[in-house]
Amino acid sequence: MDQDELTAYNKLNVLIIDDQVLVQNVIKSALVELGIENIKCAENAYYALRLCEQTSFHVVICAFNVKSDKDGFHLLEELKFKRHITKCTILIFLSAETSEHLVNSIVELQPDDFWVKPLNTKHVQSRLPLTLEVKRTLFNVYQAIDRQDYSKAMYFAERHLLNPALAKYHLQMKRLTGECLLNLREFSDAAQYYENLLQTHKVSWVYLGYIKALLQQDKLEDITSLLTELTDKTDTRFATYDMLAHYYIGKQDFAQAYEEIKKATRLAPRNIERNKRLLDLARLNHDHVGQYQAAIAMAKYAKNSIHDSPILRLNVVRAGIDYATTLEKAESIKVLNQADLLLTELEKQIPLSTQLKDQLLVVRARLHTAKEERPKAEAIIDNHISLRPGTSVEDNLDKVKALHELGRREDAVTLLDAIKRQISGNGLTDQVVGKYIEQELAERAAVHFTPQQLNRMAVELFKRGKFHAALNSLEQAFSLTPRNMSVALNILKVLVVMLEKKQLDEGHKTLIEKLLLQLQHETLNAEQQVLFTEYQQKLQPH
Template sequence: MDAKLAKTCRVLIIDEQVLAQGYIKYSLEELGFRDITYVDKANAALKIIEEEHFDLIVCSYNLKKDQDGYYLYDQLKNSHALPLTTAFIFISADTNSELVHSIIELQPDDFLAKPFSVKDLDKRLSRVLKRKKVLNPIYRLMDKDDFINALEAIEEFLTRPEFAEFYPLALKTKGELLLACDKAKEAKDFYHAVINVQPFTWAKLGLVNALIKLDEDEEAEKLILQLAFKPDSQLVAYDLLCALHVKLQDFESALEAVLMAAETSPRNLRRHRVAINLSRLTHDYETQFEAAKRIVKFAKHSIHDMPQNYLNVARAGIDYAMTADDQETTNLIKQANDYIRQFQQAFPKSELQEQMKVVNARLLYLQDEKERARALVEQLGEELNQSQDLEDLLDKAKAFHALGLYDRCQHVLDEIEKRCRLTPEHGELFLHYIQQEKREKAEIRQTPKELNNSAVDFYQSGQLEAALKAFRQAYSLMPKNPSIALNLLQAIAMKAREQGLSESAAGMVERCILTIENGKLNDEQEERYLKVKSFLQEAV
């Protein structure tokens, strides 16, 4: 260890175990470190990091008191509170697969497994701090978002042979800066040149980003699929695949990609939030419900644990119940109420009376108590408070629509869309979803169950065109529901007997069959399906 570097280095240790703090302090002092600060909680760490600069942060991955090291580091990175000039090292006694995936995903400067010796610490810290020191001028420019001058500085750095041991990291940084400077074509050529010499994973991932920026989506997807089979790039590959499909507005494929990533690294709350928005766009109510439940599960006992998480599970359960059969609806209502109780126990002082009125009104609607539901909704104020959360407003719009207050529903959705455009941090996916909700709720005034029931009545009374229209609308809102798909398929078959099967109807038949064969039917429905499918195969 460079004695001068150690002596001038400001160190922060984040660990709640007194013995661990003592051992790290002893080890650092043996290596010549003198300016050492200790905290035992993530909240305290966040505060001090925002107020003071540290050259080195040594953090336990297994913090328990308010949030663990994973969420702390994730928050520091996403809030830009951790400068590139600061070295961040995780320590942990665990080396399970979940932790390994998290470390790969978070990419701290290093990870040290306990127990470690002073010699081990010396070796790791010397390497990390030396790297930070030589790249410090470049990192300072990058922390100021001065990417053009940082790119010039990294070019000059790469001409100096005394820094040859840092060339791989410098090359990686150069690629990132080319992309940050919107030089996608140069970045593509640069990454190809690097890969031709040595196929670094980082270079392949950088090449994917360059290809996406250049709209070379097919090439990007091929490379992503290769990277998805490698453990060290799997998570990033799934995220890139999701982003690519979102760009192409293939939301089904994007949802599949983000769910694979979430399965591999389930503690990443942002992925679960992306999954919620994608499942809304694809009308996959079950997946929306499960993703909302995972946010509650993984945010618990951290600073991410908040009343909104529990309410969003109840809301997702209600959305799901609006499309479910009676038995499943009863179960979903029970689960929604369970999460409401959990929220009330965890946050007894929370002031969410209006939000609870909306949730309770929607629950009453599901139980066919429409008058009581409407009475609750009528208690809500007409004004839309600028401070209201968008999820609260969205839930209100859904309650208005279900109870026939269509103008009020559209007014709220207009307000949400306006706020999404003014504050882009709500995200592109959420804006897409709100725009979809506006279209659907303007065109379709019945709830999914009401649509299906109306369509069955039309079909049984011989009003085939009206039945087909209602079944199509019901299927557009419930594309994962095999019963709805079967009803639509049967109506299409009836029309085909009279007029033949059109090209557009043939495409709908394929989608219905896919839904049915990926779902479950009862015995009576299965018998109907086989007959209808047989007829349609002959008609084609």
């Protein structure tokens, strides 16, 4: 695209993507009156992509609700990935909805403008020329950013800032300059730059740039009050939570990173990479229900997008099995039946001759084991599955779980050792997954059963009066499911009996204090609250 092409309306190529013909007609009519002649309309994402392969568009106007196939967020994400949309393209988002979730998702895509439906001719004709003028004036800056030549982009921006005739564009140029400093990783200079800007421009992007520069320098303590202020504001809370999640992952404080990324994901749920980090952090923090929900969300939001894959649906089954092994039998059966339905659907859709054959078989074996159909699981593992590690860490992890759940712990730990060597990167995802592998290696070596199996063993041991052994089983289960308050209450139940039989030692008393404190801050259902109050009254004096 050349800057000259943005100087005349009759040279512009415009694409309108909206499934409502009336909206298309309103925009098209307004554009024709402006003198724009080359206008294409697409009522679905598939046709929009076809048009972009045939024509280079200067202006893309895209609705959020492209109902026939994929939503506007994932369409624009794909258009950017395929370079049909660049920084030099004028990108305008359309929506009748203005919820915080939608606005946060749109902001992530950085459109040049956001038009709220219903539209009228006057609105289109007043907004588009302004957006076009900005893009044309700052074209050389945007082009340099497209080429990732951030130093050159800053040079052009600084030259424009010296031109009084361009005063009305100075704020956009200052924003682009700050983004370039961050991209160049000049965090000290960026912090000073944003701090100076805050003297005159107390706007959201300046605050967010400032805290990003300081967090990258590990100066969290300098901005604690500012962070509280930003997380209270609708226009800054999402980006602040997201940056804090990145910060805490870098500090290897994975528990706090998980809390922050949960907040960010709730506020902008469509970003698949963020959902993947959420899932990784959920399982690292032993939040099996959170892991299951994140896997479901990923499969849901990725549907028809460039991220869509049978693996995402297979991950829902995997997470479902992980979750089911932490539940009581009745609840476990419900989750396993849902997982079985999805797996059966995948097996029908994907021929066993494909590259997913081994993954499907391993998951099927895990499902048999979880449903107490051990001979079927063993037949699959013995006859169809190689114990050698493959190229995918996730597939290897699932194989480890299949082996461990069948009691083949030595093979599981050997395979885990091999997986650990596969994690070599320094990125955020590698840090989280690497830590999870370390955790799995320690836990699989130390704990030989699933939480569900350990709970059942504890029940039998308790009935036989073997309270120390029952407590040991429950403590192992709780180490794998520290968010499971039913297990915590079962531990207290055993400790109450041991107190009555005068079998408590100092270690038990420390455990009581720890559990009572934790349960005081947890959300319990009515039945759990009754039990907690009863156990608390019996144990607290001791």
